[in-house]
Amino acid sequence: MKMHVGQRVEIVYVDKVGKITQRQIEIKSLRDGMLRATCLSSGTPRVFRIDNILAWQPTKVKHAG
Numbered sequence: 173m174k175m176h177v178g179q180r181v182e183i184v185y186v187d188k189v190g191k192i193t194q195r196q197i198e199i200k201s202l203r204d205g206m207l208r209a210t211c212l213s214s215g216t217p218r219v220f221r222i223d224n225i226l227a228w229q230p231t232k233v234k235h236a237g
Contacts, residue, residue, distance in 0.1 A: 184227040
């Protein structure tokens with residue numbers, strides 16, 4: 173997995189109860205198997221287990237004008 177701090181990505185994630193979600197996030201840090209990020213839809217900080225990320229891709233940035 174080649175994600176970087178500051179990068180915006182879309183992830184498919186399975187949580188500890190098995191619920192699968194799709195989110196757009198901005199990566200804040202990657203350490204000890206954990207990814208700390210800001211959820212772009214809610215603006216809230218989130219923590220994800222890297223092992224639980226099923227898929228990811230860079231987000232498509234929409235430009236104004």
